[in-house]
Amino acid sequence: MKLKATVALVTLFATFIAGFSSTAIxxxxxxxxxxxxxxxGACHGANGEGLEALGSPALAGQEEWYVIRQLQNFKSGIRGKDPRDTYGMQMAPMAMTLPTDQAMEDVAAYISTLGD
Ligand code: HEC
Incomplete structure (x- = not known):
């Protein structure tokens, strides 16, 4: 009886979390x-191949979740804030051009299609 209630509660919770995360973004x-x-593309190349002369890494082939996390890090100032981090400081304002979390998800989804 008690176990059944716990299972029901866990299921309910899992459903709630799944529903929440999928509707949030x-x-x-x-x-x-x-x-x-x-x-x-101006720095990372039209096909995400990167451009060493600009210090811009290849984005093609990067995991979507990783691209999203790096963009969030740049946008929130975890990356690209230290003046000694020349290349990071060039990238940080670019992350600002992505107005919403949804825009980050969208650009990361596009990047994941590059280099296929
Ligand atoms: C002015 C040139 C420039 C533009 C434009 C630019 N980037 Fe970058 N980006 C860089 C540089 C330079 C780095 C490397 C930063 C470092 O060394 O930490 C970088 C790093 C990144 C990284 C981290 C890669 C990794 O492996 O950690 C991602 C993701 C990224 N850029 C995505 C984007 C996206 C998406 C856009 C467009 C909204 C964009 N960049 C526009 C220059 C640019």
């Missing part, structure tokens, strides 16, 4: 992300 839309990528 929709999965990235690569087509929308492509429009944001127009800015990024």
């Amino acid at each position: 929709a999965a990235g839309d690569a087509a929308r992300g492509q429009t944001f990528y127009a800015t990024c």
Whole structure:
């Protein structure tokens, strides 16, 4: 009886979390992300191949979740805030061009299509 109640509660909780996380931000839309990528391509290359002369790493082939985390880090100042971090300081304002979390998801979804 007690176990059944616990199972029901856990199931309810899991359903709530799953529902919450999926409605909070929709999965990235690569087509929308492509429009944001127009800015990024200037340094990272049209196909996300990177450009060493600018210190811009290849983005093609990067994990979507990792790209999102780095963009959040740049936007929140965890990366690219130290004046000694020349390249990071160039990237940080670029992350600011992504107005919402959804925009980050979208551009990351587009990046994940590069280099296929
Ligand atoms: C002015 C040139 C420039 C533009 C434009 C630019 N970036 Fe960058 N980006 C960089 C540089 C330089 C780095 C490397 C930073 C470092 O060394 O820490 C970087 C790093 C990154 C990283 C981290 C890669 C890793 O492996 O940690 C991501 C993700 C990224 N950029 C995504 C983007 C996206 C998305 C856009 C477009 C919204 C964009 N960048 C626009 C220059 C640029």
